[in-house]
Amino acid sequence: MSIDRAIRLPLEADTLEFGRRLGALLRAGDLVLLDGPLGAGKTVLTRGIAAGMGVSGRITSPTFVLARVHRPASGTGPALVHVDAYRLGGLDEIDDLDLDTDLTEAAVVVEWGAGLVERLADSFLLLGLSRGSDDVREVRLQPHGTAWQQRVQGLAVA
Numbered sequence: 001m002s003i004d005r006a007i008r009l010p011l012e013a014d015t016l017e018f019g020r021r022l023g024a025l026l027r028a029g030d031l032v033l034l035d036g037p038l039g040a041g042k043t044v045l046t047r048g049i050a051a052g053m054g055v056s057g058r059i060t061s062p063t064f065v066l067a068r069v070h071r072p073a074s075g076t077g078p079a080l081v082h083v084d085a086y087r088l089g090g091l092d093e094i095d096d097l098d099l100d101t102d103l104t105e106a107a108v109v110v111e112w113g114a115g116l117v118e119r120l121a122d123s124f125l126l127l128g129l130s131r132g133s134d135d136v137r138e139v140r141l142q143p144h145g146t147a148w149q150q151r152v153q154g155l156a157v158a
Helices: 012-025 042-053 091-096 151-156
Strands: 007-009 031-035 067-070 079-084 106-111 124-131 137-144
Touching (some): 007 012, 012 042, 012 137, 012 151, 031 042, 042 106, 137 151
Parallel strands (some): 031 124
8 A cells, every 4th residue: 555645744843743753653563664865854754753752862864883773761662773774785784784683672764775674574664755846855655564554544644
């Protein structure tokens, strides 16, 4: 199932708020893939997701460290594993990160992960992000598997 329309996110605050609403829905075992060109808002969206999950730590792109783990500030709830797959060369390098192990205790958000990490979970949410010439971001929701079919409906209503 794919959401037919793009959700417009005119301001950075809108991207953060959308991420916050998504983060509030996440639980251990969830896999979220963020796909889009440079500057589309993947890291900004992840900041919102982190806020919605109530995790601690500064959210920045993990381009050079590949993955960062952010623990829940309250001590309860799942951790957020934030991954940047841009520099990864294939399945062997993905396997070296042990993301399938992280999925037992954390929600995993992967920037640049489309086409690389889908096999880690039976169900995942792919978010296609774009940024128009008017600088407005848009996101398209593409849930895969039954776990996301109902949860994504509330997100589609902005």
